Amino acid sequence: MDIHEIHFAHRFDNVSGSAIREIFKVIAQPGMISFAGGNPSPAALPDRTVSDLARQVLEKDGKAILQYGATEGYAPFLESLKAYAESQLGVQIPAILPVTGSTQAMDLLCKAMIDPGDTILVENPSFLGNIQCMKLYQANLIPVDSDDSGLIPSDLEAKIRQYHPKMLYTIPTFQNPTGKTLPEDRRRAIAELSNQYGVVVAEDDPYRDLRYTGNQIPSIKSFDQNGWVMFLGSFSKIISPGLRVGYIAGNADIIRKCTVGKQSTDVHTSNLNQAIVDQFIRKNLLPDHIRQICLEYGSKMRAMLKCLNDFPDGVHFTHPEGGLFIWAELPQSIDAVNMLSKAVMQKVAYVPGTYFCVDGGHLNTIRLNFSNSTLEQIEYGMNVLSKIIQSEM
């Protein structure tokens, strides 16, 4: 018999693991129509291309790829990635670091910047995985107000003056979970405020290329004069999440600290995975592949929005121009957490919006993903949801 108890680190005191991941276990039943995940559709995952590229890079540079690599990145990828990111961002980048999925970008940025008790301003609602990341760094999370266009600069400034935050975390394009996109003038305002007050901005932009209508908007980073905006990029949504390749770009001193942090986090990102993404960039395979994905996801998004138009009065929802998610507000009296079990019994799943809210509440909200269902599933599943909502009113 063991007389001792295990004492875990205090950073876990308020973190018990992702609630969403528990939902995912429940809904992993055969026949479930899931609007819950944020997964690419199977058709969008280029398995044959990846197989060909893996063979090619291992034939050409196999010994170096299987050997230890530099923490700073696999040299050919570092080169192609920098050019790629600069074309994405529309500005020169002083430094860039390939990482093991953009989740690691956030982890390393927090490792570099955040002491327990430091304040981070966050959009509310926001991406659950990175909320958990910030909580594990024992940050003080303060929500910033949003309207239909996203983060409100005047509230951001007020919160900066009140809380003296170390960082702002934002997903400006096709936001997770709301699907909202921040307009150009607000991006410029955020960059200016970050420079004026010395606040690091974590600009998390994994959905940027998934635009189905409207025009590309310049990054917050492109308005950054003094190097306070760090850009977090990902290949998860345009190549494959399973490969775990992303990047962080911006201020060289911050990238250096992230690199030192990465030395003792995973030494370097798998060379094979970096080499595969490198070939996607060098062979210019991304534009066509992204075009195909956008065709597929765009029609799914329109189908889901069309269904939502027929939902009962009192249901409000966002009108994204891209990304993976639509956010819906049900009538105040409906508790979307309770309603989930009824939906799951009828083989339809979503994520209750409260889980994305830094301050809890918002029990009448839901997040709907359209990328990982067929048009038929969307039509059928949304009809089920509509009827359940009707019966709850």
Add this chain to the structure above:
Amino acid sequence: MDIHEIHFAHRFDNVSGSAIREIFKVIAQPGMISFAGGNPSPAALPDRTVSDLARQVLEKDGKAILQYGATEGYAPFLESLKAYAESQLGVQIPAILPVTGSTQAMDLLCKAMIDPGDTILVENPSFLGNIQCMKLYQANLIPVDSDDSGLIPSDLEAKIRQYHPKMLYTIPTFQNPTGKTLPEDRRRAIAELSNQYGVVVAEDDPYRDLRYTGNQIPSIKSFDQNGWVMFLGSFSKIISPGLRVGYIAGNADIIRKCTVGKQSTDVHTSNLNQAIVDQFIRKNLLPDHIRQICLEYGSKMRAMLKCLNDFPDGVHFTHPEGGLFIWAELPQSIDAVNMLSKAVMQKVAYVPGTYFCVDGGHLNTIRLNFSNSTLEQIEYGMNVLSKIIQSEM
């Protein structure tokens, strides 16, 4: 002009990045004979097999491999890994988590267990990467005394009673940097002390299979009655470090905390890389491959030891039975940091031992790697070192 300064997190106050990595930049010159790294030899890296396996797994399960995976691991690998690890360890394992190289095992274990100021007992000297990891968690590192057989249990118990540590970090087999292997009775003693006092043991055992003489010794974990020993395993030395696949095994509550930590660290380890290692295990490719590696490295180790026998009097060195490293103590008057520049001028490199020492000092020590040089390079390079040492005496 920017009027604000960036304030990094305090965990970096005493961490400036790996000194070794700076050395590596200097010695990355053409023609350099490097005894400095800890890299597998090119011949030991199975590039053709990895290429074949990558194609096979992507053909068979490509869509799942490129999709998001479970943080808990790619299901087929989780199954084969558990059986593999249990055969390695000689005991049942309650829980196991695939990680992105065993460096991540240490990072997640510290994330789960260590608050700033917590004490970790460490062998001295020890592996630099994990020393940096523990420093970034702001642990209080206390060295435990060793003799020719490694960690001394009586000193370990004294230090446990004095410092009430959260953890002991040890590399029991072919230790990095000394090459020493802890005998069975001491392993049993360490397991018993950890159980008696409630101290988590991080048993880091990446070199275990690289044995060139003598018999396999049971793991510390195999003597663990109450689940205080966590085993950190790696495929970096027996398949490829570039693929970044390792694991952590032991107590289910601790593994659960590591899993939650991993959710917001990199979500999951690349499925492709897990699937490749899975096939190495399932196709039983490891025994033959390890036998070949051991033949190659064993002859290199013997060649280097033979050279050391001819070194000037006053040079003492370890006699490993496997692994990648030999540790040498030069006469007290020699400063191995200063001596390095002379060696590098003659195109020979090593790592000064002081960099591995938690408390600094030990300026007269060096770490020599033999795996990544040819027999000719070993003979030539060791002769150069011998003459430099002679001239310094």
